[in-house]
Amino acid sequence: xxxxxxxxxxxxxxxxxxxxxxxxxxxxxxxxxxxxxxxxxxxxxxxxxxxxxxxxxxxxxxxxxxxxxxxxxxxxxxxxxxxxxxxxxxxxxxxxxxxxxxxxxxxxxxxxxxxxxxxxxxxxxxxxxxxxxxxxxxxxxxxxxxxxxxxxxxxxxxxxxxxxxxxxxxxxxxxxxxxxxxxxxxxxxxxxxxxxxxxxx
Amino acid sequence: xxxxxxxxxxxxxxxxxxxxxxxxxxxxxxxxxxxxxxxxxxxxxxxxxxxxxxxxxxxxxxxxxxxxxxxxxxxxxxxxxxxxxxxxxxxxxxxxxxxxxxxxxxxxxxxxxxxxxxxxxxxxxxxxxxxxxxxxxxxxxxxxxxxxxxxxxxxxxxxxxxxxxxxxxxxxxxxxxxxxxxxxxxxxxxxxxxxxxx
Numbered sequence: 001x002x003x004x005x006x007x008x009x010x011x012x013x014x015x016x017x018x019x020x021x022x023x024x025x026x027x028x029x030x031x032x033x034x035x036x037x038x039x040x041x042x043x044x045x046x047x048x049x050x051x052x053x054x055x056x057x058x059x060x061x062x063x064x065x066x067x068x069x070x071x072x073x074x075x076x077x078x079x080x081x082x083x084x085x086x087x088x089x090x091x092x093x094x095x096x097x098x099x100x101x102x103x104x105x106x107x108x109x110x111x112x113x114x115x116x117x118x119x120x121x122x123x124x125x126x127x128x129x130x131x132x133x134x135x136x137x138x139x140x141x142x143x144x145x146x147x148x149x150x151x152x153x154x155x156x157x158x159x160x161x162x163x164x165x166x167x168x169x170x171x172x173x174x175x176x177x178x179x180x181x182x183x184x185x186x187x188x189x190x191x192x193x194x195x196x197x198x199x200x201x
Numbered sequence: 202x203x204x205x206x207x208x209x210x211x212x213x214x215x216x217x218x219x220x221x222x223x224x225x226x227x228x229x230x231x232x233x234x235x236x237x238x239x240x241x242x243x244x245x246x247x248x249x250x251x252x253x254x255x256x257x258x259x260x261x262x263x264x265x266x267x268x269x270x271x272x273x274x275x276x277x278x279x280x281x282x283x284x285x286x287x288x289x290x291x292x293x294x295x296x297x298x299x300x301x302x303x304x305x306x307x308x309x310x311x312x313x314x315x316x317x318x319x320x321x322x323x324x325x326x327x328x329x330x331x332x333x334x335x336x337x338x339x340x341x342x343x344x345x346x347x348x349x350x351x352x353x354x355x356x357x358x359x360x361x362x363x364x365x366x367x368x369x370x371x372x373x374x375x376x377x378x379x380x381x382x383x384x385x386x387x388x389x390x391x392x393x394x395x396x397x398x399x
Contacts, residue, residue: 096281096284099283099285100282100283100324103282103288103327103328103331104327104331107327133285187319190321191321191323191324194323
């Protein structure tokens with residue numbers, strides 16, 4: 001009985017949280033209505049930076065949605081890379097950030113760059129979420145296991161096990177050229193990112 | 202826990218549930234202006250291109266309020282370049298624009314304006330360039346207009362009819378896809394007008 005009561009209270013608290021925290025002005029797309037978890041306002045940054053501009057970017061290999069593992073080193077000498085860490089699938093800001101990048105492929109290509117999207121979600125979750133977006137043109141990688149290992153190397157793993165909302169520009173020599181560990185509650189400005197990318201080009 | 206204890210717990214739960222039933226959804230707080238209502242007061246930034254100035258019937262590149270547009274009906278789309286549904290809807294809204302542009306009886310009277318909720322000028326321009334949008338789009342970088350319009354989900358369409366004395370009324374309002382653009386146009390033009398019709 002005690003367990004039943006506990007679960008009812010938990011459900012009630014969850015209901016209150018969902019009803020009370022729906023004021024975010026992000027995650028507005030009608031496409032996602034009823035499918036986005038509103039977690040409320042979070043601590044803007046909850047990790048310790050480990051990298052600085054000029055550092056060599058830590059290499060990694062992670063499973064991707066396409067089924068093929070993707071490594072940072074495979075872009076060396078070929079493409080500038082924007083690594084876009086986002087905290088979690090099915091959350092307000094993230095569910096729009098990548099769809100935005102998805103329609104401006106030309107702006108990234110003009111800077112001879114690609115995007116690598118990374119979250120600490122598992123592949124199945126990332127698949128369902130990106131399908132809901134209508135797919136994205138850039139590789140989406142799962143940093144699920146060992147959990148958050150790559151986010152940890154980049155100094156963007158939050159205490160709760162999700163990553164920061166962070167952008168890293170890595171040039172063709174594998175050097176970190178720009179870091180934006182953004183307020184997790186806000187969407188990074190596209191113009192700033194493209195401007196930084198053009199400097200690297 | 203005894204019987205009385207359970208009763209008390211349920212009373213508390215019921216009270217909270219009843220309270221929740223009357224808590225307005227934050228998004229709906231204030232809400233979008235309903236049919237028969239008016240747009241809240243806000244000013245849009247100057248159009249960037251001269252053809253947009255002409256389209257809206259402004260004298261020059263100046264800030265303006267939507268009811269100052271030289272039109273009898275204005276279809277306002279609240280969108281975001283980050284919203285997949287808005288991206289998908291862009292061709293349909295372009296088609297709506299084209300249908301209006303091709304009709305001599307409507308092209309000077311029915312106008313479309315897009316407002317990019319949370320979008321900067323750069324982001325609005327990226328959306329415009331990608332979808333080759335001919336009607337004017339305006340940034341709402343800090344969500345201030347979006348907030349005034351009741352923090353609607355996107356895309357959202359609000360249609361106003363402007364009277365010769367520049368007063369106006371909302372004649373139609375909807376969230377989500379417009380469906381067939383021709384039918385959408387007929388639907389909004391058939392809405393009862395508070396004043397002179399198109």
